[in-house]
Amino acid sequence: MHITPATPVRLTTGTLTLRPWAPKDAAALAELYEDEAMRRWATAPVHDEPSAARWVAEQRRGWETGERLAFAVEETRASDARPVGNVVLKRPATGSPSAEVGYWTAAHARGRGVAPRALTALSDWAFATFAHEGLSRLELLHQVDNAASCRVAEKSGFVLSGLLPAAPPAFPLDGHRHVRRAPSPC
Incomplete structure (x- = not known):
């Protein structure tokens, strides 16, 4: 399946909708990045609306190439339509058994x-x-001092499978690798 921005992918789970990021999201994204924890854990270079617009454009290019499929997460019951999060599938070359996921x-x-x-x-x-x-196989990677990511991984079916050595400057501390395997066919 070739996926592009012309292929509207929307996922729903309970009150959440996952959809590709859109240019209209830039202002809300810039506001979300005013949070200190966002700036600490999320590595995107977002610090104002123009940088947020560039980040959104990069996510759109990821859909075009099929290498990075990022979804804005919205709550359908919210009166405010701004995103409440992000999830991303980082895909390697076709045929690889593994891919990486991320979120904030x-x-x-x-x-x-x-x-x-x-x-x-x-x-x-x-x-x-x-x-x-x-x-x-999907992998979720995070720094060892991010206890909240360990809890999210466990709740999402990802099992801690190993430690990763620090890789400064992007990852100044050691990390955890969590793995979730595809369900077995019946």
Whole structure:
């Protein structure tokens, strides 16, 4: 399956909708990055609306190439339509059995199960969509001092599988690798 921005992919899980990022999201994204925790854990270079617009454009290019499929996460019951998070599938070359996932959650949405629900929906979709290409394993990587990411990984079916050595400057501390395997065919 070739996926592009012309292929509207929308996923729903309960009150959450996952959809590709759009240019209209730049202002809200810049506001979300005013949060200190976002700036600490999310590595995107977002510090104002123009940099947010560049980040959104990069996510759109990721869909065009099929290498990085990023979804804005929205709550369907919210009167405010701004994103509450992001989940991403980082795909290697076709035929690889592994891919990486990532996520972040906005400050106003933390502690409500948004990240595990969105990450589970993304993972289920990835396994179903790319099984024919051999995808059988997803990895979630984070720094060892990010205890919240360990909890999200566990709640999303990712098992701690190893330690990663620090790789400064992007990863100044050691990390954890969590793995989720595709469900076995019946």
